[in-house]
Amino acid sequence: MYKIMTPGPTQVAENVRLARSRECTNPDLDENFVEFYKETCKEISRLLHTDNETLILGGEGILGLEAACASMTEPGDRVLVLDNGIYGKGFADFVSMYGGCPELYSRDYRETLNVQELENFLKEHHDYKYATVVHGDTPSGMLNDISAICPLLKKYGIMTVVDSVSASFGEPMRISDWQIDIMCGGSQKVVSAPPGLTFVVISDDAKKAMLDRKTPIASFYANLTTFAHYYEEKWFPYTMPISDIYGLRAAIDNIAADPDILTRHEKIAEASRKAITGAGLNLYLKSGFSSTVTVFEVPEGATAKAILDGVKNDYNIMLAGSFDVLAGKVIRIGHMGNNADYYNVREVFAALDGTLARLGIPLKASMEKIFCDSMK
Secondary structure: OOEEOOOOOOOOOHHHHHHOOOOOOOOOOOHHHHHHHHHHHHHHHHHOOOOOEEEEEOOOHHHHHHHHHHHHOOOOOEEEEEEOOHHHHHHHHHHHHOOOEEEEEEOOOOOOOOHHHHHHHHHHOOOOOEEEEEOEEOOOOEEOOHHHHHHHHHHOOOEEEEEOOOOEOOEOOOOOOOOOOEEEEEOOOOOOOOOOOEEEEEOHHHHHHHHOOOOOOOOOOOOHHHHOOHHHHOOOOOOOOHHHHHHHHHHHHHHHOOOOHHHHHHHHHHHHHHHHHHOOOOEOOOOOEOOOEEEEEOOOOOOHHHHHHHHHHHHOEEOEOOOHHHOOOEEEEEOOHHHOOHHHHHHHHHHHHHHHHHOOOOOOOOHHHHHHHHOO
């Protein structure tokens, strides 16, 4: 088995795997499971600093993003799509497929969104039902300051849908304080459970917008309102993936028992960037560095495939390239969740040192040594 150091899926703890092997009940009929589901949702909300309702959906993180757009968008709705990354731009597709009119606010893919520049734009352009915002853009490692962006949008009467799939629990998140209307997360990133679940946290304003729609939501599975009375009626809109949810709960409990999780992510990310730049390689980003993913450019004389294959075949470690406009151009290290461990990341840099040496790529210094020195 490879050591997975990708930006999701991540390594899964033994207690999470064991939780998934629990004996199954019938989640449609056993009211104890309804209570367990509700308690798990409340714990996610608590850890994200909100009383807003969380729902766990049976599908990978993309389902949460699509469900948010499906539930919020009516034909003709103007939606502001904040685009400074591949996933940011991708929101436009979800808006369009449900009849909305996405308007791209496109900026440099190497720079975090400038909040003052956005405010200057909003002074003249704010007739939008909601805006989509990517907290952490996994393909590039970009982090946007949602603590400033979401309250700014709300100031102009614009609701927000936030993709925090790769950032939540690895970056600070205060949903209520930051006035986020829908936040989407996923099981396979910092949470460190297997892929297959998404969770969405929904404000009262977002619920009202869904309730006040003039047209029906053009989906069943991606319709957040189907959960509206699940607890009172003890009835889910579809059979819940019970084993996945048992595993998710164990992973969430691990997070709750880890008070240093944010500090550890930040420290490892800073040391990783120092290791890369100190060795003479280039980070892809100029600003907005995430604490969950570090992305560096493929050095001249090498290819992404050669680096990834070398690390995998010679060191049994799996890193990731990227896709879309970044295909073949960068290497991504996922130091999120259970991956965000000193020994794990040290092994990654030792493997990169060796692989790049074999490929004839000169380095100014050992990345492993710089990383270790930076973590002291």
